[in-house]
Amino acid sequence: MAILYKSIASELKIQIEKNIASGIDHLPTEKELCKQYHASRQTIRTALSLLQQEDLIEKRQGSGIYITGKLSDPEKNRIHILISNDEDYIYPDVLERIHLVLKKNGFSDEVFVTENRVSKETEYLLSFLSDPPRGLIVEGCCSARPNPNKFLYEQLEKKGTFVIFLFNYYQNFDSFTYIKDDNAYGSSLLARHLYEEGHRKIGGIFKSDDLQGPERYLGFVETMNQLGVNIPDEQIGWFDSENLNNLRKYRDTSFLKELLQKTLSDCTAVICYNDEIAYWLIKELNQAGFHLPEDMAVTAFDNTYLSNRGILSITTLSHQMHEMSTLVAEAAIKKAKGLPVVSQEIPFSLNIKQSTIKL
Numbered sequence: 001m002a003i004l005y006k007s008i009a010s011e012l013k014i015q016i017e018k019n020i021a022s023g024i025d026h027l028p029t030e031k032e033l034c035k036q037y038h039a040s041r042q043t044i045r046t047a048l049s050l051l052q053q054e055d056l057i058e059k060r061q062g063s064g065i066y067i068t069g070k071l072s073d074p075e076k077n078r079i080h081i082l083i084s085n086d087e088d089y090i091y092p093d094v095l096e097r098i099h100l101v102l103k104k105n106g107f108s109d110e111v112f113v114t115e116n117r118v119s120k121e122t123e124y125l126l127s128f129l130s131d132p133p134r135g136l137i138v139e140g141c142c143s144a145r146p147n148p149n150k151f152l153y154e155q156l157e158k159k160g161t162f163v164i165f166l167f168n169y170y171q172n173f174d175s176f177t178y179i180k181d182d183n184a185y186g187s188s189l190l191a192r193h194l195y196e197e198g199h200r201k202i203g204g205i206f207k208s209d210d211l212q213g214p215e216r217y218l219g220f221v222e223t224m225n226q227l228g229v230n231i232p233d234e235q236i237g238w239f240d241s242e243n244l245n246n247l248r249k250y251r252d253t254s255f256l257k258e259l260l261q262k263t264l265s266d267c268t269a270v271i272c273y274n275d276e277i278a279y280w281l282i283k284e285l286n287q288a289g290f291h292l293p294e295d296m297a298v299t300a301f302d303n304t305y306l307s308n309r310g311i312l313s314i315t316t317l318s319h320q321m322h323e324m325s326t327l328v329a330e331a332a333i334k335k336a337k338g339l340p341v342v343s344q345e346i347p348f349s350l351n352i353k354q355s356t357i358k359l
Contacts, residue, residue, distance in 0.1 A: 204221075274302045279309065299315045
């Protein structure tokens with residue numbers, strides 16, 4: 001028995017990896033395993049006990065024997081996270097939550113910062129090919145543009161690495177799962193709120209090189225068209241990753257000064273790409289002599305600490321706390337078990353604050 005149960009346990013480890021690759025999240029019943037291996041129930045239970053000790057399976061009373069998604073080699077349970085930033089804005093909280101959920105389920109993670117540079121993403125992906133991680137959680141770089149790394153992602157998938165995109169996805173990729181915001185719906189909420197407050201001359205400031213920007217622009221302008229208000233192109237301002245990096249590193253707000261003069265000069269309200277842009281725009285508006293919110297109503301996305309930090313709180317959009325990061329971590333765990341994961345777009349909720357309430 002001592003030799004047999006160890007042999008069965010070893011064979012079941014191979015079966016677990018095959019099941020994961022085939023999208024099967026369980027093992028046969030004890031009765032079926034007895035028949036398969038011509039062994040007693042006690043032998044099978046001892047073999048399964050070894051797998052339980054390694055946390056490769058879990059038994060559920062009255063349900064069966066389920067695969068945890070982990071492999072016997074701990075080094076193979078690593079999930080790499082490619083993210084544009086790990087220090088500012090929403091990123092520390094998002095990464096911490098992903099880490100906690102993965103750790104609770106027995107997976108380790110490592111963060112790789114791309115600085116939203118495609119070439120850096122390429123560099124990381126090439127390095128992963130020699131020692132593929134179990135999975136990748138990826139915030140796409142300059143995701144409004146076509147991405148040249150599809151071949152590398154496909155090579156990693158062939159080596160057993162699953163891929164989930166976070167916040168955005170690459171539009172020239174058609175087979176990868178993503179967990180992201182419903183950006184068009186979010187900007188529609190903001191546009192309707194401003195319209196109901198009596199605003200018709202509404203401007204927008206959006207990020208040009210990430211998918212979120214065009215999607216937020218689209219939801220805003222489409223909604224205003226539906227409400228019978230045509231938004232002139234001149235009322236839409238764009239910035240890019242270089243502008244944002246200079247803002248974060250050097251507090252360089254020159255692009256916002258320019259947008260204030262060229263884009264918002266005739267506007268009474270604005271939809272900002274996120275709280276970060278809204279926070280710094282309010283500073284510029286204040287320095288330019290605007291009385292807020294009477295002269296300019298300001299709205300944004302994300303409901304971060306910055307929405308409550310300035311001279312007035314910012315009307316902004318939010319999800320449930322930790323919703324995005326929890327969903328992407330749980331999706332990664334499902335992928336590790338070989339289960340199908342459906343892409344999701346998470347709807348926003350509107351948080352009305354001082355920046356749109358006329359005094």
